Amino acid sequence: MSILAILEQRAGTWHRMSWETLAAAQQLGADLQQPVSAAVAGGEVGGLAEELAGKQLERVYAVEHELSKDYTPDGYAAALGQLLAVAKPRVVLFPHTYQVRDFAPKLATALGRVLVSDVVAHRVEGGETILVRQLFQGKMNVDVRFVGEPPYFASVQAGAYRADQVAAGSATVEKFRPELSAAAIRTKPLELFRESQRAVDLTAAEIIVSVGRGIKEAENIPIVKELAEALGAELAASRPICDNGWLPMERQVGSSGQTVSPKLYLAVGISGAIQHLVGMKGSKTIVAINKDAEAPIFEVADYGIVGDLFQVVPALVEEIKKAKG
């Protein structure tokens, strides 16, 4: 019985959340006094497995098969299901990536289990693992406990654990070759692509003014544009604004857009759903302007103004102009 962290790579490059998940697994392993192993799947993952061998782990599983070279949910769920039958872990942890969302619930279902997705923290009480996750787009938290027999499945939210806390050590690498058949893989993945060259690089901006649903209509966008101009800032947005076409997709901050860490981030009319927070919570100073005092954005803000943005933003523009002379 142990903890197994199933990590993610693409074309030989780690997904950055893999290390956060490994840190989570090591901390849970220490709390439960159980050994921790890690697995990585793909076509050939020898180099990545060697890198994991330098971490504090019991075992590293290199799950290799030519049919796993390109990710498919059928191929990955089958390969990892076979690994679990051999490794027999008590807890299986994944990074909560788009790929994990695509196959981990399938894998858990095939074993009659439920994945506790998007976990932000854990604690152990009397040998029992309690996972913390968010409800209602971050407005509430919930403590989740497992009922019944292991294995227990959970995925870890971006930024919830720190990658730099992965403990070094040494582990043995074990090759695992699953039995896969091309006929059982029903989806055919094609090449990855990007829509267009990104004309806007928000990651280079020192100041970002970001706008959310609170702006209500496309006609109101100039209100925040004026604020961005007064501050010499780049204008950005949360997903719904770009979905509606009020600002181009390339100005989106969040899990499906850009990840930014400017010295000043002003969130205007953004409630702070986790998909947005993961893209901006590394900013040095965060300001939130929102009418709802309980909006999750205030959980990460240094300064907050609870009020109507249509009154606050023009007042702020005026004060900034005054201050800048």
Add this chain to the structure above:
Amino acid sequence: MKIVVSIKQVPSRDSVLRVDAAGTWIQEEDLAYEINEPDAYALEEGLQLKEKHGGEVVVVCAGPARAAQTIREALAKGADRALHIEEENLGTFDPLSLARLMAGALKLEKPDLVLTGLQSDDLGYGQTGVILAEILGLPHATIIMQVEKQNGGIRVKRELEDGWFQHVEMPLPALLTIQSGINKLRYATLMGIKKAKTKEVKRLTAAELGVTPAASIRFSRVYLPEKSKHTQILEGSPKEAAAKLVERLKFEARVL
């Protein structure tokens, strides 16, 4: 093409939420409810596919009696008929047993395509669609931004992280979870609202579907999140608050 769209009713986006007396869920009295937003995009995608290729759009919704309103709204937008899995205590069903309920309702339908939103705004597991695909034995793809019909199947555009996408081909029948923003949502027309009143809503119960609640996970406590930072809330009139903010940004945070 016969398309089934799974929709869910959730508390309205701007609801003020309070923890209930038991401390294991929220107070549901006096809340307003609406369709889960990603499900609205899934419904719209289903309607557009039907308009392009013909067929039927059937809505399936598991929820208490109040969910009937959300179902009516989906019918008013153009869905042809609905299945309402009416259960007052859906909280006792974990994501797996809930998907079993939905699978039970879908077995008789034999759809070519099942669409769900990519996640719900309340529980936010983001996995009902994938679980449902596994139970129904269907191939699936998640976080979809485009659906095209092609010979013998479909070609979809799957969203990945950091601005990347991937096309995936698969045969039908299949299940897709739809990303918000894939299309432009329509409003119900007056004619649509009128017609919705005559459309069929078939009510099913867990007992009829032969599914018993199962809890492989349990919520032991629901609570307001603790703040990770100490937020200075700047009070006063908009002008006063704005002036305070500029002063703090200039002299305290030193970012202006």
